[in-house]
């Protein structure tokens with residue numbers, strides 16, 4: 673059983689069965705959908721999919737405060753180290769590593785990954801996603817920001833994730849129509865929609881996705897920011 677808390681946009685806190693806290697794509701300050709009053713008081717593992725501000729804005733501050741293992745691509749980890757973050761685990765697509773009881777495999781994503789650093793845009797490697805392998809054998813696909821791509825079918829063949837976190841907002845990522853195809857390719861029976869509604873241009877809605885995947889028997893699980901659910 674894993675506790676999932678959506679912190680708005682693409683940010684999630686997971687509490688594993690072991691009690692370990694995993695924070696994914698930390699954007700708290702300035703996140704319009706960040707739940708009021710939610711307090712992070714511990715982080716064991718931090719995962720970062722790519723370098724855009726809406727996925728890393730609070731990474732340096734939180735990593736310095738709570739000293740988690742930080743997992744991201746090689747370039748983002750190198751950048752974090754220049755900011756004083758320690759205990760990074762830079763990796764690349766296709767690779768896996770473990771952090772506590774969690775094993776992660778870095779997957780492809782069709783997106784960009786520049787890091788805004790002051791007035792400069794630094795090279796942030798390639799955007800990625802993760803397969804999360806939990807201790808009980810269940811798996812989730814955390815797509816990160818991406819459009820749909822056919823290699824999602826390979827991830828189904830390799831990992832058969834039970835749950836998928838898919839962006840649906842459009843404009844910067846796939847829209848509900850592409851996300852419906854992504855759900856079919858990855859084969860997950862439950863989809864948590866993310867990266868929508870934060871700004872007016874992110875127009876995709878969970879209801880649209882639910883309509884499109886009904887025939888496939890896929891459950892669209894719409895979370896409320898700040899409300900813990902169990903999976």
Ligand SMILES: [Zn+2]
Nearest residue numbers: 682724726817
């Ligand atoms: Zn984003």
